[in-house]
Amino acid sequence: MAYFPFFIDIENKKGLIVGGGRIAAHKAEKVKPFGAKITIIAPDIMDKLKQDPAFMCEERPFVPEDIEGCAFVIAATDDRELNHRISALCQEKGILVNVVDDKDYCGFLFPSLVKEGKLTAGISTAGASPQIAAELRSRMARELPNQMEEILDYLESIREPAKKMIADDRIRARFLKETAQLCMDENRVPDEEETRQRIRDYCQSAEQTGLGKIVSTGMVTLVGAGCGAYDLITLRGLNAIRRAEVLVYDDLIDARLLDHASESCEKIYVGKRIGVHSREQEEINAILIEHAKKGKRVVRLKGGDPFVFGRGSEEMEALKAKEIPVTEVPGITSAIAVPAAAGIPVTHRGKSRSFHVVTAHTKGTADSLPEGLKELVAVEGTLVFLMGMHQLSKLAGRLMEYGKSPETPAAVVQGNFDGKTVSVRGTLFDIAEKVKESGMQSPAVIVIGETAEMEL
Structure with missing residues (x-):
């Protein structure tokens, strides 16, 4: 069962803590900043609590009359039977009650709290894992500005x-x-x-x-989402998503990134893949322009880096032509990161002093190969091809035709949203057949050169 996180005002309200040990002190410290009038009752109360002027301490046994007029009660004794009796008394009178480490008898649970001045955030796992709640609390606290x-x-x-x-x-x-x-x-x-x-x-x-309609110029931010797992995005890119009023996103975006957008953010899917086009580029440009002209803060979220075969520069040109402010947040390109995740460096001393990133999908017919392959064969270094799975066999054949050795190491690597990779390794001669036998699907990164045999 989940617990709804109500926020209630307890300032100057009467609260009771039954118990005087370490756990009672921990609960007392949690409610102390909120200004409640706390009474602590137990036969033996630790000095730390008795010396704190914020608490009224009475060293005696609990009696049922103690709960009268209380807004909330915390049962924090080491007597399980007494805790249950306190819970029953409170529930009979409709008083909120918390029984430490016994959620079945609780009317409310203590969340892991983040408190900075007027900001209060509570995190609860409904008692399933206090450790997870504490970890999330720490992460949230680290994200907050220090002012x-x-x-x-x-x-x-x-x-x-x-x-x-x-x-x-x-x-x-x-x-x-x-x-x-x-x-x-x-x-x-x-x-x-x-x-x-x-x-x-x-x-x-x-x-x-x-x-009374507001007419103001918005702005567009082209954000590279990185490749594979969502946590490869930059902090600047993540902050842009959080501020977005309109989020225009592609295929190959980890869905967890979308969760960082606000609830009011309009999300528009414009995914594009070879052979399956959801939107033409001109239509995407028009969407960005339309929403920016409405005064919206628009984020164009693209896989990898917007300027590495992502057509981000075309979108930026279209926006600037309409005098719409636009900026770009770089992303981690799959050309480097996906091979690296499989242990393949694109450069390595003694094996490759340069690398060349090429798109295998060129404007024109679907099976056309990129220009300049003959010149690339003569260049020492690693060749990295993006968007080339659909014509891997033709690409390998053409490279061999132009003089690349059939024994040249080759690898095809696919990155997944969980951060793991799947790779097929071989030579320029047999890589296409090995990929076909593996059943690997697009998208994937093709690496050709001496470093493709490495597995760091």
Whole structure:
């Protein structure tokens, strides 16, 4: 059973902790910052609790009358029978009760808490694994700006001035949202003059029609999602996804990345693969332009790196032609990362002093090979081909025809979202047949050269 995370105000409310040992002290410390009037009752209470002026301590046995008027009760004794009796008494009177380490008798559970000033986040696994909750709490705490308390105080303080200076509710809401994002991104609080200037600038840049519709220019960020597992994305790319109001994404994107977008973010799938086109490039360009012109913060999420055969430069040119602000966040390209995951370096002293990345899918007929293969054969180094699975046999044959030795090591590597790889190794002569026998499907990276036989 899952527990709904209600947030309740316990400031100046009466709370009771039954128990005076280490566990009781731990629970007392958790509720202490929230201002409740805590009474601790036990025959023997540790000095740490008795010396804390935030708690009222009574060294005596518990009696049923102790729960009267309580907003919540915590049973933290080492007497299981007494804990159960306290739980029954509280449930009869509709009082929230927590029985330590016995969730079947709990009316509420203690989450793992992250608290920074006005920010409170609670994480619960419904008692399944407190260790996981604690680990997630630590990760969340590490992600927070170190000025979180000051940021929240500032954001609260500007709400009233913004209400006076920005009459339109929707413009004001957008200003507050963008100011909050600025504080989080830059881990700072703007001073008073900067705040007033931002309000003035915002009002000038956002025009209103007679219907009150906001007309402002948005922006587009081209984000490389990396390849394979979602955690290969850069921190800058992940933050862009979190800020996105519209997310336009491709195939070969780990679905877990989409979970980082806000609930209000509009997600538009425009996946493209060889032989299966969901959207033409011109239509994708039009989607980006349309939403940016509505004043939206648009993220174009692409596998690998946007500028490595990702047509990101074409999208950027189309956006700049419409005078739409656009930036690019690099991603880890599969040309390097997928072979590396299989233990194949694209360069290695004594084997390969250079590498060359080539797309095997060229504009024109589906089975056309890239230009310049004859020149590439003469160049020492590693050849990395992307989008070439559908004509691997033809590609290998042409390279041998141009003089590449049939004994040249070759490998085909497929990266998966779980971070694992599947690889087929052979020579230029037999690699196509081995891949066919393996049943490996597209997409995969083709590596040809001396390093393709390595397995680090």
